[in-house]
Amino acid sequence: MTIEQLQEAGDAALVVSIGRYHEDALAEVYRRHAGAVFALARRLLADRTLAEEIVQEVFLRLWNNPDRFDPDRGSLRSYLLAQCHGRSVDLIRSESSRRRREEKELTLAAEAGYDLEHEVWDMAVADRVKSTLQTLPEGEREAILLAYFGGHTYREVADLLGTPEGTVKSRIRSGLKKMRGELAGIGIGGGA
Amino acid sequence: MNEHDQIADLLGAYALDAVDADEAAAVEAHLATCPRCAAEVADHREVAAMLAHSGAPAPEGLWTRISASLEEPPPEMAFDLPARDRSRGEVVDLAERRSRRGPRWLPGAAVAAALVVVALVAGLVIADDDPAGDRSDQIALPALEDVARDVMNDPDATTVMLSSEESELETPVAIAPDGAGYLMGNTLPALDDDLTYQLWGIKGDLIVSLGVLGPSPGVVAFHADPTLDALAITQEVAGGVVSSTNPALLVGEVS
Numbered sequence: 001m002t003i004e005q006l007q008e009a010g011d012a013a014l015v016v017s018i019g020r021y022h023e024d025a026l027a028e029v030y031r032r033h034a035g036a037v038f039a040l041a042r043r044l045l046a047d048r049t050l051a052e053e054i055v056q057e058v059f060l061r062l063w064n065n066p067d068r069f070d071p072d073r074g075s076l077r078s079y080l081l082a083q084c085h086g087r088s089v090d091l092i093r094s095e096s097s098r099r100r101r102e103e104k105e106l107t108l109a110a111e112a113g114y115d116l117e118h119e120v121w122d123m124a125v126a127d128r129v130k131s132t133l134q135t136l137p138e139g140e141r142e143a144i145l146l147a148y149f150g151g152h153t154y155r156e157v158a159d160l161l162g163t164p165e166g167t168v169k170s171r172i173r174s175g176l177k178k179m180r181g182e183l184a185g186i187g188i189g190g191g192a
Numbered sequence: 193m194n195e196h197d198q199i200a201d202l203l204g205a206y207a208l209d210a211v212d213a214d215e216a217a218a219v220e221a222h223l224a225t226c227p228r229c230a231a232e233v234a235d236h237r238e239v240a241a242m243l244a245h246s247g248a249p250a251p252e253g254l255w256t257r258i259s260a261s262l263e264e265p266p267p268e269m270a271f272d273l274p275a276r277d278r279s280r281g282e283v284v285d286l287a288e289r290r291s292r293r294g295p296r297w298l299p300g301a302a303v304a305a306a307l308v309v310v311a312l313v314a315g316l317v318i319a320d321d322d323p324a325g326d327r328s329d330q331i332a333l334p335a336l337e338d339v340a341r342d343v344m345n346d347p348d349a350t351t352v353m354l355s356s357e358e359s360e361l362e363t364p365v366a367i368a369p370d371g372a373g374y375l376m377g378n379t380l381p382a383l384d385d386d387l388t389y390q391l392w393g394i395k396g397d398l399i400v401s402l403g404v405l406g407p408s409p410g411v412v413a414f415h416a417d418p419t420l421d422a423l424a425i426t427q428e429v430a431g432g433v434v435s436s437t438n439p440a441l442l443v444g445e446v447s
Contacts (some may be wrong), residue, residue, distance in 0.1 A: 023262060027255065034250035036241075043244075052254055059258050064434050074234040078241035082207075085240070089209040129242045147210035148240055154205040155212070166201075173204030176236045183242065 011076035019066040044088040092151040140175030207236030340374035354444035377409030394422040404432030
């Protein structure tokens with residue numbers, strides 16, 4: 001398979017090639033998605049070296065277990081980002097880093113939502129995604145950003161915002177649903 | 193609120209990894225049986241992926257490191273295979289077994305070293321027509337038991353009894369002449385969810401994964417060359433490994 005052909009091949013076909021141990025297929029997936037995976041890990045962990053390790057782990061895992069990606073369940077990009085998010089959050093919640101975070105959060109708790117919201121503007125490069133996020137009620141937007149980019153559980157988000165847990169849980173879900181509907185309505189996010 | 197609604201209420205938070213471990217486990221168990229909720233989680237993850245979208249390139253040099261680690265000689269396949277007598281049932285002291293280096297538990301099946309996974313990465317598999325190599329599909333359906341039983345009773349099939357040195361545990365395997373293999377995993381005790389059984393095929397110096405069996409395998413289908421020398425089962429972390437460093441729990445010589 002030539003490089004040109006690989007570039008034209010869909011992500012799902014690339015994963016099939018990875019299943020056959022074609023390293024150039026993994027390289028192409030890396031070229032397509034590693035930037036986003038790295039940016040997410042770096043945002044969550046605020047540590048370049050750790051973020052690089054997460055990227056390496058995510059791509060090695062794809063190499064070793066390509067069959068875990070199910071193209072019927074969504075795009076390769078969202079799969080890789082979900083892997084990255086899960087591993088990053090595991091690290092964040094590990095005991096040693098929890099202590100550091102708790103100290104930091106004592107001073108940041110009040111404006112955590114605000115700061116995170118500003119940070120996300122830098123990385124959410126798609127204007128449409130940004131404006132869709134902006135149309136959400138503030139409570140939904142804050143809950144989603146604190147959970148996703150802050151790596152917090154909904155219970156922690158509830159503590160940070162002084163909002164009941166059940167409310168936060170529902171707001172995350174309804175906010176994501178609204179975004180999905182809005183973005184689909186303007187032709188963004190059709191999946192793989 | 194019924195149980196379905198309670199779980200459904202968690203789906204948004206679950207998709208963002210924002211639930212506790214016990215809640216995550218409950219959601220995952222539900223998703224396995226509820227396609228509607230599974231689709232909702234997939235949708236939430238697509239939205240999250242769009243939030244995370246960034247055009248920034250990955251750091252320079254990182255691909256080189258990843259690529260190099262694909263090519264590096266992998267960790268040695270240190271199956272601690274038992275030095276057993278060919279007659280079944282002989283008990284070998286575990287401490288004694290571990291003290292031996294490179295036990296020859298089968299004639300001609302020297303414990304493979306780095307060679308093994310180099311071969312895997314290079315795409316070499318046991319004489320096997322499946323281009324995906326060891327990434328065999330595993331199916332566990334009720335009807336599979338009937339198919340498996342037929343193959344077990346087929347005189348042309350290769351049958352192997354995998355057994356343990358340390359317990360009475362036995363697991364029968366049958367491989368049809370066309371390479372369709374069946375493992376009757378019902379005898380294996382259930383493992384924790386973060387662990388899995390993994391099946392390996394041994395031929396000469398090669399040890400190749402034939403499939404990740406899950407923590408409580410029932411009847412499992414796999415594909416293998418019937419001329420294998422031996423089969424082994426190890427216990428690994430969930431998802432399985434490319435190269436095992438764990439001792440074989442059960443082994444069986446293919447006669």
